[in-house]
Amino acid sequence: MNRSVFFRPALALAAATSLLAGACTAPRNIVSTGKVTPRGEFRGGGNVSFNLASETISQTGATLKSAAEAVGSKDTVGYSGTIDNLQLAALAYTLDPLRASPDLYLRYGIYDRFDVGYKYAFGSHVFDAMFQFMGPTGTPERPQGAAGATYGSIGLQFATQRAKLPSIPYLSNISDALGFSASRKDLIVPLVISHSFGPEEEIGAFSYGLVYSRSFLRYGFENQKVYTPGGKVPSLPEQRVSYNSFGAFASAKVGYRYVYFLPSVGVYYQNYGTYRLLNNATGKLSGFTFVPSVGVQFRVPNSRR
Numbered sequence: 001m002n003r004s005v006f007f008r009p010a011l012a013l014a015a016a017t018s019l020l021a022g023a024c025t026a027p028r029n030i031v032s033t034g035k036v037t038p039r040g041e042f043r044g045g046g047n048v049s050f051n052l053a054s055e056t057i058s059q060t061g062a063t064l065k066s067a068a069e070a071v072g073s074k075d076t077v078g079y080s081g082t083i084d085n086l087q088l089a090a091l092a093y094t095l096d097p098l099r100a101s102p103d104l105y106l107r108y109g110i111y112d113r114f115d116v117g118y119k120y121a122f123g124s125h126v127f128d129a130m131f132q133f134m135g136p137t138g139t140p141e142r143p144q145g146a147a148g149a150t151y152g153s154i155g156l157q158f159a160t161q162r163a164k165l166p167s168i169p170y171l172s173n174i175s176d177a178l179g180f181s182a183s184r185k186d187l188i189v190p191l192v193i194s195h196s197f198g199p200e201e202e203i204g205a206f207s208y209g210l211v212y213s214r215s216f217l218r219y220g221f222e223n224q225k226v227y228t229p230g231g232k233v234p235s236l237p238e239q240r241v242s243y244n245s246f247g248a249f250a251s252a253k254v255g256y257r258y259v260y261f262l263p264s265v266g267v268y269y270q271n272y273g274t275y276r277l278l279n280n281a282t283g284k285l286s287g288f289t290f291v292p293s294v295g296v297q298f299r300v301p302n303s304r305r
Contacts, residue, residue, distance in 0.1 A: 179222025
């Protein structure tokens, strides 16, 4: 069996949507089931997820877009509350961007009840492992459990990326005028319960669970344009901030043995915390994020088992 055949549609899916990708952040669409990849097998595929963050929407309205364009067209800008709002808009977009994001992933079963994986989300690199604590460990070819069996697993994901505002005119204006830069790392812990359709998820599964994440952000503003009557506002050196996120999700896996269709939806709440801004100002951010996604998954069985 030529394993590369299974992954060509996933590559096409990602290529077709890569132009939609904006700022980079750890992908939070959970498409794993409670059953980990059986020992010696591969699973791979691709998804397109949509990140819809309430705080980012509120921070990037039409009025702020006009202000950002005005700031970008001037050589010098007087400090005001608008400058604080522009900084918060840049931070909100970095913490939780409004975007459609494709990803590609590959998983391998190391042992019974334990698999590892890698996901590339076009700017974000994700490494993870899952441990199955409940349910049988068979395959559709060699089932150990009956249809409707319940599975449970818990995982740990580590994601790293350099945060960057996308090339959208008003966001570019903010980045150029305020010298914004950032990088981030994320630890994500999903707890997944699933119920099999057919023996050993032969025709899919329904999954749901909880997600906890801890994000670590570094950011700064290299001021080039903003002045007060006393002179140029000092730049803000690199700051370090971390915050928690709590979420829940539900997903489906529908197909037969080798190819599956995976719709998913998740909702998260996060108090992003308090952030230092230029001119000794501060701002607070918090809100909900909705993450629907759709994808395909391909299974390559272990012919030696």
